[in-house]
Amino acid sequence: xxKTLTPLLWTLFSAGGMLAALxxxxxxxxxxxxxxxxxxxxxxxxxxxxxxxxxxxxxxxxALIALPLFHWAHRFRYTLYDxxxxxxxxxxxAVLCYGTALLGALVAAWTLWSFR
Amino acid sequence: xxxxxxxxxTRYRPEQEDEPSFAxxxxxxxxxxxxxxxxxxxxxxxxxxxxxxxxxxxxxCGSCGMRVDGEPKLTCATFLADYLPGPIRVEPLEHFPIVRxxxxxxxxxxxxxTKVKPWIVREHEKPVEEGEYLQTxxxxxxxxxxxxxxxxxxxxxxxxxxxxxxxxxxxxxxxLAQRYSRDSRDQGAAERLKLLQQTDGIWQCTFVGECSAVxxxxxxxxxxxxxxKLEAATQWFLSLLPRGGR
Amino acid sequence: xxxxxxxPAHYRPYHPKWYRQRVSVWWxxxxxxxxxxxxRELTSVAVAFFALMLLALIRAVAAGPEAYARFQAKLQSPxxxxxxxxxxxxxxxxxxxxxxxxxxxxxxxxxGRRVPDALVAGAHYAAWLGLSGVVAYVLLRG
Numbered sequence: 001x002x003k004t005l006t007p008l009l010w011t012l013f014s015a016g017g018m019l020a021a022l023x024x025x026x027x028x029x030x031x032x033x034x035x036x037x038x039x040x041x042x043x044x045x046x047x048x049x050x051x052x053x054x055x056x057x058x059x060x061x062x063a064l065i066a067l068p069l070f071h072w073a074h075r076f077r078y079t080l081y082d083x084x085x086x087x088x089x090x091x092x093x094a095v096l097c098y099g100t101a102l103l104g105a106l107v108a109a110w111t112l113w114s115f116r
Numbered sequence: 117x118x119x120x121x122x123x124x125x126t127r128y129r130p131e132q133e134d135e136p137s138f139a140x141x142x143x144x145x146x147x148x149x150x151x152x153x154x155x156x157x158x159x160x161x162x163x164x165x166x167x168x169x170x171x172x173x174x175x176x177c178g179s180c181g182m183r184v185d186g187e188p189k190l191t192c193a194t195f196l197a198d199y200l201p202g203p204i205r206v207e208p209l210e211h212f213p214i215v216r217x218x219x220x221x222x223x224x225x226x227x228x229x230t231k232v233k234p235w236i237v238r239e240h241e242k243p244v245e246e247g248e249y250l251q252t253x254x255x256x257x258x259x260x261x262x263x264x265x266x267x268x269x270x271x272x273x274x275x276x277x278x279x280x281x282x283x284x285x286x287x288x289x290x291x292l293a294q295r296y297s298r299d300s301r302d303q304g305a306a307e308r309l310k311l312l313q314q315t316d317g318i319w320q321c322t323f324v325g326e327c328s329a330v331x332x333x334x335x336x337x338x339x340x341x342x343x344x345k346l347e348a349a350t351q352w353f354l355s356l357l358p359r360g361g362r
Numbered sequence: 363x364x365x366x367x368x369x370p371a372h373y374r375p376y377h378p379k380w381y382r383q384r385v386s387v388w389w390x391x392x393x394x395x396x397x398x399x400x401x402r403e404l405t406s407v408a409v410a411f412f413a414l415m416l417l418a419l420i421r422a423v424a425a426g427p428e429a430y431a432r433f434q435a436k437l438q439s440p441x442x443x444x445x446x447x448x449x450x451x452x453x454x455x456x457x458x459x460x461x462x463x464x465x466x467x468x469x470x471x472x473x474g475r476r477v478p479d480a481l482v483a484g485a486h487y488a489a490w491l492g493l494s495g496v497v498a499y500v501l502l503r504g
Contacts, residue, residue, distance in 0.1 A: 016409075017409075017456070017460055018460070020409045020453065020456060020457075021456055021457040021460040021461060021486075021490070022457075022486075022489060022490050022493050022494075023493060023494075023497065024409065024412055024453045024456075024457075025450070025453055025454055025457055025490075025494065026493075026494035026497045026498060027412070027416065027497065028412050028446065028449060028450050028453055029450065030497075030498065030501060030502075031415065031416070031419060031437070032415075032437065032442070032443075032446030032447075032449070032450065033443075033446065033450075035434075035437075036434055036437040036438045037438070037443075040502055041502065042434075043501060043502060045423075045427045045430055045431075048423055048430070049423055051500070051501070052420055052423050052424075061416070061420060064413075064416060065413050065416050065417050065420075066413075068409045068410070068412075068413045069410060069413045069414075071406060071409060072406040072407065072409050072410035072413070075403055075406035076403075076406050076407065076410075078403070079400070079403045079404065079406070083390060083400055083403070084387065085385075085387055104413065104414065104417060107417060108417050108420075111417070111420055111421050111424055112420065114424075115420070115424050116424075
């Protein structure tokens with residue numbers, strides 16, 4: 001089953017990789033450093049809340065979380081496969097990697113869908 | 117400039133040993149000598165039992181591929197002067213079974229190459245009366261870099277995936293498949309794509325990129341493989357549409 | 363000599379004693395290029411780390427101002443500052459390596475000629491700067 005899905009999984013990997021490459025540096029810089037350490041005026045809670053609530057923002061955030069998770073799943077699966085030569089655990093690794101990504105994507109979808 | 121330089125060369129004589137070892141030879145240093153010249157000096161003057169492949173000595177036949185100080189190189193294009201003061205380590209290409217000394221068995225690659233049908237595949241041959249196939253310069257450009265492959269196998273030696281997964285079709289075979297699939301005279305692109313999409317085809321590749329880095333003819337097999345992945349993914353999505361996107 | 367016209371001749375293949383070297387689990391430490399490749403692949407862990415952090419962030423925002431304040435406090439802790447620093451370095455390495463190889467896969471042809479790799483990569487870097495600016499603006503304008 002995994003073989004027929006490979007083109008899809010690779011596409012998710014590529015899309016996630018492109019999103020992460022383009023957008024993660026700035027988001028990480030802001031979320032991890034600039035805002036907590038006060039380098040920039042922090043957005044107030046109400047402003048942040050309204051921003052996330054916007055339908056476009058919800059879609060954006062879903063893509064920003066879910067696709068890079070699939071990027072990780074695909075890449076990490078091959079790293080374990082080639083780097084640690086765990087070929088005999090192939091099916092288990094695939095299930096754990098894509099399963100985790102799917103779980104993360106579902107939680108993100110649920111959180112953003114039910115955001116009030 | 118030194119008078120001589122030492123070469124540490126892999127020796128493997130299956131009739132007398134179980135594992136390869138290294139033998140050191142001291143050869144004259146000439147600034148215009150390549151590693152192949154040194155190996156031929158060894159064979160002619162020092163040790164006639166040394167076995168290695170070579171032919172054109174000018175980088176077009178692909179026979180003399182070996183590892184020089186760990187890097188896959190064409191020994192006819194690798195100057196001793198660049199490796200001073202030595203000693204220079206010369207080993208057979210990696211990831212292939214060693215037959216004897218510096219000679220490796222390439223039948224795995226040759227089998228894979230045949231599988232991708234590296235020739236113009238046509239449903240119907242154009243009759244002679246209709247004349248030649250014509251190609252514009254742009255059509256030629258679409259596959260020309262890929263046609264420069266001399267089957268030297270440096271890419272297979274450099275590819276860690278091929279080392280780990282011997283069933284992987286490998287860089288040169290995929291690049292040559294693309295060379296024909298992109299040729300405007302060819303009609304076999306779909307057939308080759310179907311083959312390469314299976315296990316051990318393009319999806320095994322994790323874009324390490326070493327194959328393109330070591331290629332002496334700038335074929336860029338890594339690029340060819342990534343482009344193939346994009347094509348395969350596009351086809352996959354199109355096939356989900358009602359009439360397959362047609 | 364008479365030739366048999368029926369069964370083909372069968373020869374027992376000669377199998378010479380070839381030497382096969384096993385690939386070590388530490389193959390990626392043998393050349394710097396391979397080690398860099400594995401590092402590049404491991405950046406995906408940093409990507410997953412931040413994806414989960416973003417998820418935690420929006421869940422904190424969804425849970426209310428106190429939850430968000432607690433989340434902010436956690437981000438200020440030395441542990442997270444160090445983790446985020448490592449993650450940022452790895453994510454930047456991902457960005458640079460991704461953009462530098464993108465031209466190999468995304469071949470753009472204009473008027474029959476292939477656009478040079480440097481331009482394709484440059485377009486990615488330009489998009490990166492542009493989009494980063496837009497994100498910062500949207501997030502910080504209050």
